[in-house]
Amino acid sequence: MELVGTTRQRLITATNESFRHRGYHGTSVQAVVEAAEATVGSLYHFFPGGKSELAEATVQETGAAYGDLFSVFLAETASAEEAVRAFFHGAADALVESDFIDLCPIGTVAREVASEDERLRTAAADVFGQWVDKLVAPLVAVGIDAETARDRATAVICLLEGAFVLARTSRDAGVLRTTGSFAAAMIAEAVREASARRV
Amino acid sequence: MELVGTTRQRLITATNESFRHRGYHGTSVQAVVEAAEATVGSLYHFFPGGKSELAEATVQETGAAYGDLFSVFLAETASAEEAVRAFFHGAADALVESDFIDLCPIGTVAREVASEDERLRTAAADVFGQWVDKLVAPLVAVGIDAETARDRATAVICLLEGAFVLARTSRDAGVLRTTGSFAAAMIAEAVREASARRV
Numbered sequence: 001m002e003l004v005g006t007t008r009q010r011l012i013t014a015t016n017e018s019f020r021h022r023g024y025h026g027t028s029v030q031a032v033v034e035a036a037e038a039t040v041g042s043l044y045h046f047f048p049g050g051k052s053e054l055a056e057a058t059v060q061e062t063g064a065a066y067g068d069l070f071s072v073f074l075a076e077t078a079s080a081e082e083a084v085r086a087f088f089h090g091a092a093d094a095l096v097e098s099d100f101i102d103l104c105p106i107g108t109v110a111r112e113v114a115s116e117d118e119r120l121r122t123a124a125a126d127v128f129g130q131w132v133d134k135l136v137a138p139l140v141a142v143g144i145d146a147e148t149a150r151d152r153a154t155a156v157i158c159l160l161e162g163a164f165v166l167a168r169t170s171r172d173a174g175v176l177r178t179t180g181s182f183a184a185a186m187i188a189e190a191v192r193e194a195s196a197r198r199v
Numbered sequence: 200m201e202l203v204g205t206t207r208q209r210l211i212t213a214t215n216e217s218f219r220h221r222g223y224h225g226t227s228v229q230a231v232v233e234a235a236e237a238t239v240g241s242l243y244h245f246f247p248g249g250k251s252e253l254a255e256a257t258v259q260e261t262g263a264a265y266g267d268l269f270s271v272f273l274a275e276t277a278s279a280e281e282a283v284r285a286f287f288h289g290a291a292d293a294l295v296e297s298d299f300i301d302l303c304p305i306g307t308v309a310r311e312v313a314s315e316d317e318r319l320r321t322a323a324a325d326v327f328g329q330w331v332d333k334l335v336a337p338l339v340a341v342g343i344d345a346e347t348a349r350d351r352a353t354a355v356i357c358l359l360e361g362a363f364v365l366a367r368t369s370r371d372a373g374v375l376r377t378t379g380s381f382a383a384a385m386i387a388e389a390v391r392e393a394s395a396r397r398v
Contacts, residue, residue: 161364169313
């Protein structure tokens, strides 16, 4: 793990790394503090609510970073379809390079705690909502109606989350490439239908 | 939780219930033993490997039960398309009825432990593989080629797993209904393409 940034940033990075390997309940405050080369005192200074508050910030900041990454793919490709395909393929490469650690600890943490930690559940739900919004915007921009855009974008995020689970579990990144093609096709079809209606 | 069956069955049921609320690392052997009205001695009698072996059996048996449930849907509907749609809608109802506890603890447990417990990772991967196989069979039976059938079936399971995550996190079962329609459409399209090739 790269140890850079302020103490607060190092705590977030160490928490995220631990979540990627063993989830929320498998992460101890002590191990995070050691990995971040910080102190328990500094952790409670930045996160007075302790582990739950640290996890909330980690989910929010990791979620925003993924959202920004998708914006980069959108800016560098010709269409939402291409951006989606490239994103899934990039995720497949990242999964192999990282030896199949969890690409989306947000999904894991959300599933572990959704029944018991309302603040953390809400933080994760907000992140998924932001990702859907990120994909809705370019779809609406090319003339897809808002409801269709939202349904397709939600399905694409579900495909991505599901593919993270199956690919990590089976140690087969091909799942991400195959589902990426379906996700891109799902977007392309909505674009075609929207332009056919305009003709 | 219903307390029925042999001690071994009660241990599996209690483990599954705990996984559904708080995942693998959030589950303690002591809490499982108490919920199952069993003893630590009986747990190690049936599962000499302790928590990991108990979890492996729970993943295998829960996974097989879900697979059997899908077979019931297949038997009671006219086509794989209808079975898939009905399965997602049934899952949406079950999620609401259970107050949004985790419908697929297998996915959660797999993500928590895949980097550290090879036996448990393999058990989860086998379950996902069995589910894909369950859906591949009726697709091949209506003339879809094996590779297409496998890719579509995998995408459907990814949609289901991803929808479990988003629906539980957002407390919105509608995600399962919407993605169920996409999953059914994905199957219907493959069926249409296969029959068009035969004409």
